[in-house]
Amino acid sequence: GAGVSQSPSNKVTEKGKDVELRCDPISGHTALYWYRQRLGQGLEFLIYFQGNSAPDKSGLPSDRFSAERTGESVSTLTIQRTQQEDSAVYLCASSLVTSGRIADTQYFGPGTRLTVL
Amino acid sequence: AQKVTQAQTEISVVEKEDVTLDCVYETRDTTYYLFWYKQPPSGELVFLIRRNSFDEQNEISGRYSWNFQKSTSSFNFTITASQVVDSAVYFCAPPPEGSHNKLIFGAGTRLAVHP
Numbered sequence: 278g279a280g281v282s283q284s285p286s287n288k289v290t291e292k293g294k295d296v297e298l299r300c301d302p303i304s305g306h307t308a309l310y311w312y313r314q315r316l317g318q319g320l321e322f323l324i325y326f327q328g329n330s331a332p333d334k335s336g337l338p339s340d341r342f343s344a345e346r347t348g349e350s351v352s353t354l355t356i357q358r359t360q361q362e363d364s365a366v367y368l369c370a371s372s373l374v375t376s377g378r379i380a381d382t383q384y385f386g387p388g389t390r391l392t393v394l
Numbered sequence: 395a396q397k398v399t400q401a402q403t404e405i406s407v408v409e410k411e412d413v414t415l416d417c418v419y420e421t422r423d424t425t426y427y428l429f430w431y432k433q434p435p436s437g438e439l440v441f442l443i444r445r446n447s448f449d450e451q452n453e454i455s456g457r458y459s460w461n462f463q464k465s466t467s468s469f470n471f472t473i474t475a476s477q478v479v480d481s482a483v484y485f486c487a488p489p490p491e492g493s494h495n496k497l498i499f500g501a502g503t504r505l506a507v508h509p
Contacts, residue, residue, distance in 0.1 A: 310496060319485060319499030320439075333495050366437065380427035380494035385439035 279303070281386035283369050289392045290359055298354045298389045302371030309352050310370040310383060311344060312336075320368060326352060359393045366390050397498070398486055404504045407476055415471045415503045417486030423447075427489060428469045429497060430460070434482040442484075445469065476507045 282301045290296050302309050308327055312320040322336040326346045337343070341359075346352040356363055370383040397420045407413050419428065430442040443453065445462055453460045457474045473480055483504045487497040 308495075312499075317501070319501050320487075320497070321499075322496040325495050327495075333493075336496070368439065370439075380429075380444075380489045380497075382429070382441055382444050383497065384441060385431075387436075387438045390437075 281369055281371050281384055283367075283386040283389050285389060286387065287390045287392075289394065291394050292361060293358055295355065295357045296359055296391065298356075298367050298369075298391070300352045300354070300369030300371075300386060302350065302352070302369070303384060304350075305373070306371035306384075307349060307374050308372045308381065308383075309346060310372075311352070311354050312368045312370065314366045314368060314388070316365075323354070323367075356391075359391075361393045364391055364393045398488055398500045400484075400486055400500045400503045402503045403501065404506070406506045406508065409477060409507055409509050410475050411507075412472060412474050413476050413505065413507075415473075415484050415486075415505065417469045417471065419467050419469065419486070419488045421467070421488065421491055423491050427494065428462070429487045430469075430471050431485045431487060432482045433485065433502070434479075439485070442471075473505075476505075478507050478509055481505060481507045 284299045310325045311323040314320045324334045324344050328349050329346050341357045344354045366388040368385055368388045370385045372381040372383045374381050399418045426447045428445045432440045450462050459472045461470045483502040485499050485502040487499050490498055
């Protein structure tokens with residue numbers, strides 16, 4: 278079946294503009310995650326969804342970042358008033374389930390490369 | 395795990411050499427999972443393995459093998475007879491303590507395999 282897809286693949290924006298990044302998880306996956314990867318670094322967790330709820334938003338760096346998920350499917354990460362330090366690759370992942378003491382395998386999309394000028 | 399350490403920042407080998415990538419983690423959890431991912435130059439993360447803390451048997455998949463040592467909190471990854479296509483950044487990624495809802499990533503180990 279299809280993997281995780283993200284759009285756009287690349288986004289160049291000017292400082293101060295808002296951007297929306299989209300993630301389509303693997304069909305049937307109830308858990309969805311957003312990570313950020315700065316150049317040459319590992320991934321930083323941003324937020325995770327179980328269904329349409331976000332029990333853990335602890336990684337969102339500021340109130341300029343928000344995310345939502347609808348229909349237990351598509352998720353949108355919105356960055357308002359973008360800053361140059363927001364430039365990074367934003368990666369989305371999904372997993373079949375996340376509950377209790379089980380860490381299910383996360384499958385990643387290709388990412389959106391965001392460049393803020 | 396609260397922390398993961400991949401001490402090797404970059405490794406360079408010649409094709410057909412064996413190479414081991416080290417991963418040491420810290421956790422107070424008694425039950426946990428560990429993952430390895432590969433990130434080739436294309437950028438997409440590729441899942442390699444998921445291991446739970448109950449199972450200390452070594453695992454082999456083709457040229458890949460993993461050595462999990464709970465006593466030393468290590469989960470090392472070996473590529474046998476490396477190939478140029480193995481060139482990538484490799485991440486060992488455990489969940490944080492008390493949580494299975496996200497993964498912790500270090501900076502990874504960049505492996506360059508030269509012909």
